[in-house]
Amino acid sequence: MNEELIISGRENLMVDPQLHIWHWPIPLYLFLGGLAAGVLFFAALYYLLGKEEQYRAAVRRVPFIAPVALVLGLAALFYDLNHKAFFWQLYTTIRIQSPMSWGAWTLLVITTASFIWCALHIREFFPRWDWKYKWLKDIEVFFNKNKKPLAWVILIFAIITGVYTGILLSAFNARPLWNTSVLGPLFLASGLSAGAASIVLASKNREERLLFTKIDLIILGTELFLIVHMFMGFLASTQVQQEAAQLFLGGPYTMVFWIFVVVLGIIIPGVLDLMELWGKHIPALIPGVLVLMGSFAFRFVFVFAGQVSRWLY
Amino acid sequence: MRYAMAVDTKKCVGCSDCVVACQTENNVPIGFCRDWVVEVTDGTYPQLEIELRSERCNHCANAPCVRCCPTGASHIVEGGIVLVKPNKCIGCGACIASCPYDARYPHPKGYVDKCTFCIHRVKEGMKPACVAVCPTKCMYFGDLDDPNSEVSVILKKRKSKTLIPEAGTQPQLYFLI
Ligand code: SF4
Ligand code: SF4
Numbered sequence: 334m335n336e337e338l339i340i341s342g343r344e345n346l347m348v349d350p351q352l353h354i355w356h357w358p359i360p361l362y363l364f365l366g367g368l369a370a371g372v373l374f375f376a377a378l379y380y381l382l383g384k385e386e387q388y389r390a391a392v393r394r395v396p397f398i399a400p401v402a403l404v405l406g407l408a409a410l411f412y413d414l415n416h417k418a419f420f421w422q423l424y425t426t427i428r429i430q431s432p433m434s435w436g437a438w439t440l441l442v443i444t445t446a447s448f449i450w451c452a453l454h455i456r457e458f459f460p461r462w463d464w465k466y467k468w469l470k471d472i473e474v475f476f477n478k479n480k481k482p483l484a485w486v487i488l489i490f491a492i493i494t495g496v497y498t499g500i501l502l503s504a505f506n507a508r509p510l511w512n513t514s515v516l517g518p519l520f521l522a523s524g525l526s527a528g529a530a531s532i533v534l535a536s537k538n539r540e541e542r543l544l545f546t547k548i549d550l551i552i553l554g555t556e557l558f559l560i561v562h563m564f565m566g567f568l569a570s571t572q573v574q575q576e577a578a579q580l581f582l583g584g585p586y587t588m589v590f591w592i593f594v595v596v597l598g599i600i601i602p603g604v605l606d607l608m609e610l611w612g613k614h615i616p617a618l619i620p621g622v623l624v625l626m627g628s629f630a631f632r633f634v635f636v637f638a639g640q641v642s643r644w645l646y
Numbered sequence: 647m648r649y650a651m652a653v654d655t656k657k658c659v660g661c662s663d664c665v666v667a668c669q670t671e672n673n674v675p676i677g678f679c680r681d682w683v684v685e686v687t688d689g690t691y692p693q694l695e696i697e698l699r700s701e702r703c704n705h706c707a708n709a710p711c712v713r714c715c716p717t718g719a720s721h722i723v724e725g726g727i728v729l730v731k732p733n734k735c736i737g738c739g740a741c742i743a744s745c746p747y748d749a750r751y752p753h754p755k756g757y758v759d760k761c762t763f764c765i766h767r768v769k770e771g772m773k774p775a776c777v778a779v780c781p782t783k784c785m786y787f788g789d790l791d792d793p794n795s796e797v798s799v800i801l802k803k804r805k806s807k808t809l810i811p812e813a814g815t816q817p818q819l820y821f822l823i
Contacts (some may be wrong), residue, residue, distance in 0.1 A: 334687065334688070334689065334690065335686070335687070335688050336686070336687045337684055337685070337686050338684065338685050338686075338687075339682050339683065339684055339685075340660050340662070340683050340684070341665045341679070341681075341682045341683040341697075342658075342662075342682075343679050343682040344677060344678075345677075345678050345679065345751035346677065346678070346751065346752065347739075347751070347752055347753075348742065348744075348748050348750075348751050349748075352742070352743065352748065352793075354742045354752065355739060355743065356742055372766075385698075390805075413738075413739075414736050414737045414738055415737025415739065415752045415756045415757070416736050416737030416755075416756030416757045417736075417737070417756070418735065419717075419733060419735065419736045419756075419757075420736055420754075422717040422719070422734050422735075422736055423717055423736060425717070426717060426718055427771035428717075428718060430713045430714070430717070431713065431714050431716045432714070433714065433715075433716035433738060433740050433742070434717070437716060470729055482730035484769055502715060504744075505710070505714070505744050506710060506744075506746070506813060506814065507710060507743065507744050507746035508743060508811065515723075519752050547709045557787055558699040571812075599717060628765050638745065643744045643746070643748075644810045644813055
């Protein structure tokens, strides 16, 4: 037997008996960040490929999700801070070694860029929109002229944001479940699939829907591959990582993970996408909503399970 | 200068005086603690072995909590002591999640709090409160760079270990075994 007990009775709130310093706002923030990264990535990509007219929903309409998601995400993050009055300290320094620091700056850039992108396309929803002040009109003219560089900025920062939602966790070596470099690409993929699913949900153009169904299918396949890859890595690693993997392989998070994330969030929508591509008509709502829910559940399960995983000593 | 602490697991009786001394000295809010005592029982009855350890922040030389802090609130001062500046801390909890020893906690006022090696006492030439109060005198504190300091001398004489060194943190809290 080997038993470790804290005999002086440590009961630090949010730390004991199990770490629970991050609550629901953090996974919500990671999901919204990933979703915004996904929709912005496709908007910028298809604009730069010169497909603006062809894929109107992807380039012009769906990106309106991004600023809303980003602002809500930042609000969620803010809500989970314990020392809120000092929030501004985040923006007094850049600390390259701290993902939370460069992530906060990245979010500032991408949120601003997403607002500008939506402002340029506001007439999609309000055809007679008129900026009241001259300086606003000047800004619009300026960014319309420089739409390409803007799209490049969005494309690059969307990728950084997507990866950041994973690296934020993977940088913690104290939590073995998070401490895998697969998490960056995996969460990027999860964000991109949420973005593609939103486009399928919003688009009225069949060609566009089929394209993004195909893209979604490829990303879901990649996600599945990365998940298998992640578990192979864990099981071939040190004891602490093997035990972290056990949380999903028989441990308390097994059911939620395999049912909500893998089966309902990846496999079933993937099969439905495939059927759609084979010509069977599937209401876009079902795979779309499943993918979004899967991406959402993924962040929750990971943020919570990761806090349970720990080093033994 | 490199401050470090050594705790004699053979002398510690688990009375938890160090915990209470710290709470009093540092005004630790009720219900929280910066140090704690662990009892490890190993073996099969009747061949049982017990190890007692008074634990706290390890003032790691390669501190993940300092690395991941987005504002620089968590920082290292002279002598390698890891501290938190309350009015720079946003309470994001990143440092708490990054510490493999769970040595930090969120202070009810919002910022993160932890062991300071009683830097305010050390500066005055005193020992940290936990070291000073221990009835079995099982703790040693001092500068590792000074070969004549209490802690250097005892670490030379006795076998010691650190906790989860494989986490790469280079802990500076030694346990005499
Ligand atoms: S023990 Fe934890 S809080 Fe202390 S320096 Fe090491 S990582 Fe930071
Ligand atoms: S909680 Fe405070 S000290 Fe800890 S990482 Fe966040 S800002 Fe830094």
